[in-house]
Amino acid sequence: MKNLKIIRWKQRFENFEKSFLLLKEYSKIENPSKVERAGGIQFFEMSFELAWKVLKDYLESEGFEVKSPKATLKQAFQSGIIEDGYLWMDGLDDRNLTVHTYDESTAEEMELKIKNKYYFILEKLYLKLKDEL
Numbered sequence: 001m002k003n004l005k006i007i008r009w010k011q012r013f014e015n016f017e018k019s020f021l022l023l024k025e026y027s028k029i030e031n032p033s034k035v036e037r038a039g040g041i042q043f044f045e046m047s048f049e050l051a052w053k054v055l056k057d058y059l060e061s062e063g064f065e066v067k068s069p070k071a072t073l074k075q076a077f078q079s080g081i082i083e084d085g086y087l088w089m090d091g092l093d094d095r096n097l098t099v100h101t102y103d104e105s106t107a108e109e110m111e112l113k114i115k116n117k118y119y120f121i122l123e124k125l126y127l128k129l130k131d132e133l
Contacts, residue, residue, distance in 0.1 A: 002061065005057065005060050005061035006061045008057045008060075008061070009054055009057035009058040009060075009061050010133060012050065012053055012054040012057045013054050013129055013130075013133065015050050015054075016047065016050035016051055016053075016054045016126070016129075017126065017130075019043060019046040019047040019050050020047045020050075020051075020122055020123070020126050022043045022046075022047075023040070023043040023044055023046075023047045023114075023119060023122065024119075024123070026039065026040035026043050026114075027040075027114070027115050027119045032111065034104070034107075037107050037108070037111050038102075038107065040111065040114060041098050041107060041110050041111070041114070044095065044098070044110070044114045044118060044119075045095055045098055045099055047122050048091055048092070048095040048118070048122070049095065051122055051125055052069045052072050052073060052092070054125075054129065055072050055073070055076045055081065055082070055125070056072045058076075058081065058129070058132075059072065059075055059076060059079065059081075062079070064079070069092055070089070070092065073085060073088045073089060073092065076088075081125075081128065082121070082124070082125060083121075083124065084121060087117060087118075087121055088121060090117075091117070091118045091121065094110060094113060094118070098110055
């Protein structure tokens with residue numbers, strides 16, 4: 001059973017990696033158009049969703065039982081897999097907001113948060129898990 005859980009987090013990581021690399025490309029765009037900004041926000045949403053899910057799968061492969069995104073992030077922080085738990089929780093809240101709300105001022109605010117905060121925590125997770133493979 002443990003081997004199946006290890007395989008599962010590695011498979012999930014592959015999906016996270018694809019999404020994260022798209023977010024990485026977006027983060028390099030200095031003055032995105034409205035369409036590029038909307039795409040970047042979508043890449044953030046996908047990357048963040050897959051990040052907490054790969055964390056969940058990883059934690060389960062280590063013997064932890066977590067059910068929700070918040071519980072997953074808390075356990076990942078306590079286990080030292082991620083740093084800055086508050087920023088991860090803020091990212092979860094913002095990801096939930098962007099999924100349900102779209103207006104130009106929110107999009108512009110999210111662009112700054114993604115490029116200045118959330119991209120970097122996702123990158124740290126990406127690099128950490130890439131090393132685990």
